[in-house]
Amino acid sequence: MSTITLISGSTMGSSEYVAEHMAEILENHGFSTEVLHGPSLDDLRLGGLWLVVTSTHGAGDLPENLQPLADTIAQEQPDLSNVTFGSVGIGSSEYDIFCGAIKSFEHLLKDRGAKRIGDRLEIDIQKYEIPEDPAEDWVKEWAKLL
Numbered sequence: 001m002s003t004i005t006l007i008s009g010s011t012m013g014s015s016e017y018v019a020e021h022m023a024e025i026l027e028n029h030g031f032s033t034e035v036l037h038g039p040s041l042d043d044l045r046l047g048g049l050w051l052v053v054t055s056t057h058g059a060g061d062l063p064e065n066l067q068p069l070a071d072t073i074a075q076e077q078p079d080l081s082n083v084t085f086g087s088v089g090i091g092s093s094e095y096d097i098f099c100g101a102i103k104s105f106e107h108l109l110k111d112r113g114a115k116r117i118g119d120r121l122e123i124d125i126q127k128y129e130i131p132e133d134p135a136e137d138w139v140k141e142w143a144k145l146l
């Protein structure tokens, strides 16, 4: 079975913890995983299965550690047609553009030919004190689609 690459975008660490927690659950379900926090394009294999987990900052913006990857994809336009991915956003419904970062990152991946597996999870920290809880439920269902 190929490795699932979890890609996190985070400022204060919440999304990193969520990514690591989901990786642990996937490992317990027999998948192999690697977790990359704010990777560059060179760190990634341009194929296989990715699971993107990112919070939103500014006004609907990507966290600073994921913005460079988004910029590189936009500039270099790599072929991502061999990539399938899952999508998890973390944000707060207090803000006008709720979970904007994961939506724009997804748009970028799809634009390069990547295909999403399953529905996007959007975790509202106003609703869930511990974002790992909804992430855990979601990833167990997502794993069934793989």
Ligand SMILES: Cc1cc2nc3c(=O)[nH]c(=O)nc-3n(C[C@H](O)[C@H](O)[C@H](O)COP(=O)(O)O)c2cc1C
Pocket: 009, 010, 011, 012, 013, 014, 015, 016, 054, 055, 056, 057, 058, 059, 060, 061, 063, 090, 091, 092, 093, 095, 096, 097, 098, 099, 100, 125
């Ligand atoms: C300055 C600031 C701006 C934010 N802007 C947004 C936003 O536009 N949309 C949103 O859904 N959440 C927004 N959030 C909420 C964060 O996404 C949320 O706190 C998240 O848990 C942070 O996760 P992280 O530690 O992985 O970065 C913002 C938070 C801060 C502190």
